[in-house]
Amino acid sequence: MQVAMTADELQAFLTSDFGQVAADFVVESAGVEGITLRLAVEERHLRPGGTVSGPAIFALADVAMYLAILARIGPKALTVTTNCSIDFMRKPAAGRELRAVARVLKLGRSLAVGDVMVFSDGVAEPVARAGLTYSIPPER
Amino acid sequence: MQVAMTADELQAFLTSDFGQVAADFVVESAGVEGITLRLAVEERHLRPGGTVSGPAIFALADVAMYLAILARIGPKALTVTTNCSIDFMRKPAAGRELRAVARVLKLGRSLAVGDVMVFSDGVAEPVARAGLTYSIPPER
Amino acid sequence: MQVAMTADELQAFLTSDFGQVAADFVVESAGVEGITLRLAVEERHLRPGGTVSGPAIFALADVAMYLAILARIGPKALTVTTNCSIDFMRKPAAGRELRAVARVLKLGRSLAVGDVMVFSDGVAEPVARAGLTYSIPPER
Amino acid sequence: MQVAMTADELQAFLTSDFGQVAADFVVESAGVEGITLRLAVEERHLRPGGTVSGPAIFALADVAMYLAILARIGPKALTVTTNCSIDFMRKPAAGRELRAVARVLKLGRSLAVGDVMVFSDGVAEPVARAGLTYSIPPER
Numbered sequence: 001m002q003v004a005m006t007a008d009e010l011q012a013f014l015t016s017d018f019g020q021v022a023a024d025f026v027v028e029s030a031g032v033e034g035i036t037l038r039l040a041v042e043e044r045h046l047r048p049g050g051t052v053s054g055p056a057i058f059a060l061a062d063v064a065m066y067l068a069i070l071a072r073i074g075p076k077a078l079t080v081t082t083n084c085s086i087d088f089m090r091k092p093a094a095g096r097e098l099r100a101v102a103r104v105l106k107l108g109r110s111l112a113v114g115d116v117m118v119f120s121d122g123v124a125e126p127v128a129r130a131g132l133t134y135s136i137p138p139e140r
Numbered sequence: 141m142q143v144a145m146t147a148d149e150l151q152a153f154l155t156s157d158f159g160q161v162a163a164d165f166v167v168e169s170a171g172v173e174g175i176t177l178r179l180a181v182e183e184r185h186l187r188p189g190g191t192v193s194g195p196a197i198f199a200l201a202d203v204a205m206y207l208a209i210l211a212r213i214g215p216k217a218l219t220v221t222t223n224c225s226i227d228f229m230r231k232p233a234a235g236r237e238l239r240a241v242a243r244v245l246k247l248g249r250s251l252a253v254g255d256v257m258v259f260s261d262g263v264a265e266p267v268a269r270a271g272l273t274y275s276i277p278p279e280r
Numbered sequence: 281m282q283v284a285m286t287a288d289e290l291q292a293f294l295t296s297d298f299g300q301v302a303a304d305f306v307v308e309s310a311g312v313e314g315i316t317l318r319l320a321v322e323e324r325h326l327r328p329g330g331t332v333s334g335p336a337i338f339a340l341a342d343v344a345m346y347l348a349i350l351a352r353i354g355p356k357a358l359t360v361t362t363n364c365s366i367d368f369m370r371k372p373a374a375g376r377e378l379r380a381v382a383r384v385l386k387l388g389r390s391l392a393v394g395d396v397m398v399f400s401d402g403v404a405e406p407v408a409r410a411g412l413t414y415s416i417p418p419e420r
Numbered sequence: 421m422q423v424a425m426t427a428d429e430l431q432a433f434l435t436s437d438f439g440q441v442a443a444d445f446v447v448e449s450a451g452v453e454g455i456t457l458r459l460a461v462e463e464r465h466l467r468p469g470g471t472v473s474g475p476a477i478f479a480l481a482d483v484a485m486y487l488a489i490l491a492r493i494g495p496k497a498l499t500v501t502t503n504c505s506i507d508f509m510r511k512p513a514a515g516r517e518l519r520a521v522a523r524v525l526k527l528g529r530s531l532a533v534g535d536v537m538v539f540s541d542g543v544a545e546p547v548a549r550a551g552l553t554y555s556i557p558p559e560r
Binding site: 298300301323324326327329331333334335336338339342357358360361362363364365366367368369 | 438440467471474476478479482497498501503505506507508509
């Protein structure tokens with residue numbers, strides 16, 4: 001099995017199709033089983049106490065799984081999230097980038113399911129975990 | 141039973157403690173059973189096709205439940221989300237504000253649980269629903 | 281809008297197609313918006329301390345949503361659960377029946393989404409809540 | 421780090437404290453990171469079409485995570501599930517046992533979080549995945 005899009009192609013796709021958020025994310029690697037995506041933490045991602053906000057971690061997990069699916073099926077921009085269940089387990093370390101490791105567990109004709117682990121750089125234990133489902137648009 | 145914070149107090153708390161996102165949200169009403177919160181949809185909340193992004197809907201649900209809990213227990217800023225399961229059910233109507241109705245279902249000493257329905261203005265059927273759990277910091 | 285199956289028809293369907301569990305459940309009412317289903321609590325549903333077990337509450341929520349969907353679309357037995365997120369909020373009262381109120385929030389061509397609240401008889405506050413997604417088999 | 425309970429001790433605990441379900445489950449292995457638990461599939465676990473029912477898969481995931489936590493903290497029977505989000509991804513293979521691999525991701529003073537993958541014997545791709553949270557009773 002081969003990827004339909006490489007890490008560079010996924011990054012270019014983010015820039016062309018998701019211009020408003022593309023600068024936040026760096027595709028570190030992409031393979032058949034999944035991808036690794038980084039969030040460059042900025043002031044606007046933070047909550048009181050210096051913690052990265054839940055919505056910023058959610059966005060990282062969501063974009064990571066989206067790109068992991070596109071790595072398999074190609075640039076179908078209209079693939080959409082239908083469910084996400086996310087557990088926030090630990091405060092991210094302050095001043096560190098976050099890294100999401102997304103894994104495709106099922107790739108059906110109309111639904112894809114996967115999970116994501118989110119880590120702070122340099123810390124072994126995960127910050128968050130999520131299970132996500134996406135709806136894939138039918139072929140025309 | 142009485143609320144610990146009114147809609148105006150919740151709005152003021154957002155501005156003082158969550159300056160970077162406070163402008164996005166308007167507390168429409170607050171009561172013992174829950175609150176209604178609006179998201180003023182901006183360009184930065186959108187995805188390809190003009191849909192409000194998943195992370196923006198997640199943020200609306202998350203902030204709505206957080207404020208619904210504070211309406212009951214007062215301004216404990218360090219109350220944190222531990223789990224959210226969200227179903228994205230329909231595309232939000234383009235050019236309409238989103239409205240979240242958050243309801244507290246359990247308020248324990250250390251955990252609070254609730255659910256949120258998200259609507260597009262002028263459309264009866266919900267855009268999204270979520271169940272959320274929060275950890276409440278112990279009294280000092 | 282009209283239901284495709286009445287409470288009596290749903291009960292008869294349970295007996296004919298789910299013989300091994302039908303005796304546990306009673307369809308109390310069925311309408312377009314949802315159904316109410318009871319679990320007659322038996323010894324085998326209990327955990328240490330007399331609490332109804334998580335799996336028994338899950339089964340009640342799952343069967344309730346399944347029947348709420350069939351009330352709308354008719355007896356498509358192969359409709360299957362794809363996701364359930366359930367919050368267990370309170371111990372059920374000992375020696376009381378459990379009642380699930382299931383509501384269909386989205387009924388698409390291939391996916392249905394809903395939520396369920398589970399109550400102990402005679403207690404106002406819910407025991408559990410769940411959001412569920414079902415996959416509906418395509419028409420032949 | 422060492423386990424607080426071995427596979428044999430977990431199995432004995434199931435028999436003494438969960439007599440009504442103990443016969444369904446076999447603890448295959450137990451370690452610091454998690455455990456492997458088998459469900460011996462019986463007629464009563466099946467749904468139309470010979471598929472293992474959702475509630476039976478839920479019970480397997482729930483018991484697996486419960487025992488994975490007890491393997492770390494010892495026999496605190498009153499540890500209870502507070503949330504489970506489960507994705508049912510594939511039909512289990514007919515006539516095969518199911519195997520759950522449970523992993524503890526966070527073990528806090530009052531909350532534990534983990535995930536579970538469920539497999540049919542002899543099939544590489546998972547049948548289901550779940551994220552679960554448990555509340556641990558305080559020390560007396």
